[in-house]
Amino acid sequence: MEGRDAILAAFRARPGRTTRHVTSNVVIDVESATSARGECALVLYTAYKAPIVGSFHDRFARTSDGWRFAARRGSLTFAAETGAPA
Template sequence: MDQQQRYAIEWECTRLINHYANLNDAARWAEVAALYAEDGVMTRPTAPDEPIVGRPAILAAFDARPPRTTRHVTANIVVTVHDADHATATSAMLLYTAPDKPPLVGGFEDRLVRVEGEGWRFAERRGTLSF
């Protein structure tokens, strides 16, 4: 793999992480769930010991949320490319929830995989809270 290919993968994975935050804030749950591989795993920062496995379960978990207004700010994204179809990433996250909840600071550790016909997806998205 040459440097241009590595940069392209890094960009696509960074875009995936940012797109996830935007779709999450827009409450577009079906589109959020579709960003996971079919057997993907999601672990919320607020429930790090309760993994949710598979797109249908991930969608159901988002659908079960009460309506809320949020803004996720994602930063410090670092993607490590392992090969043409596998990467990992870390990122920091700041979550604002309106109207009166204090901001949450945390991050994500991601395992990313290229899915035939779909592009890059989350194989696993593990959230953590710092404070």
């Protein structure tokens, strides 16, 4: 997905569900006065599946309104349903 409108439309189109993302080990590397990158570990809990473990890889941009996400990519370390590497 790209852009606020596409992200909002995707969230509105999916069925409602209860989830919780737990993030830790957040590391932010400031590259310049206007850009940074970050990474954090995550565990995703839902009411219907076993937990999923992965990471978020982020890019940030400093705007006139402050720091904002420029991009976010998720990767899975493993899916607990099978215990197999993702």
